[in-house]
Amino acid sequence: MDDRELERLFAGAPGEPPPPSFDHGDIVSESKKITARRRRTLGVAGTFAVLVLFGFGAIRLSGAIGGMSETASAPGNAAVDTQSGGSAQPLDTTGRPPNGEGKQSLPGTAPMQGGDGSGKNGPRAGSAFGCEAADGELATALAGELSVPVTAPSYGRICVTGARSAGFQVNGGDLSIALVSSGAAIPQEPNSVTASATTATGLTLVIRSVSTTGNTTPPFAADLSRAANRLAAKF
Secondary structure, eight states, X not given: OOHHHHHHHHHHSOOSOOOOSOOHHHHHHHHHHHHHHHHHHHHHHHHHHHHHHHHHHHHHHHHHHHHHHHHHHSOOXXXXXXXXXXXXXXXXXXXOOTTSSOOOOOOSSOOOTTSOOOOOBOOOOSOSSOXXXXXXXXXXXXXXXXXXXXXXXXXXXXXXXXXXXXXXXXXTEEEEEEEEXXXXXXXXXXXXXXXXXXXXXXXXXXXXXXXXXXXXXXXXGGGHHHHHHHHHTTO
16 A cells, blocks of 8 residues: 555544533433422422322212211111001100100119119009109119119009109018108018118118018018118108
């Protein structure tokens, strides 16, 4: 290869490379811009997700409140069983009782010590003894004094005109308590023990225990005198 050929080869070769159109500072700046755009995109996406979840929760809450309102407005408590042939009764407690007989019933539980002593009245049938009302104050006092394990409520078996009385059915018999006027005649019962004491107001407090199992010793027989004296001091 001669000099001419070498000259032609060098003449056809590319010249000096052009200077770069960007430098290190441009790269750093563009990287920061890309990072900022990504952060903005993530922020928008997160905000949108929160709004979607909030809207879904609000819809569910609104539906639950609507269901509760419908349930509360439903007249479930005033339903009347028409299939059994029963007739609708007034809901007002001052109106006619459900059985239409104008009678009151004995409370479902007997008053114990610390009870409210409401002493609701009610009928008593099929017995030669007993009064037409159970006195809550006397029942509470008797149950508390003797720690009576009451099995069922009952009316007092001591029936004297104008007397306040109450009673309990206990294991093995019946316990009765009454406040009667001084000198009032008190009917006797077989298989019974009776104790009495005079109150500060001049009335006579009477406690009676009757055996209903054929046992000659009625329940709490040994405690009646003490209980009568203690309770008479309270009345």
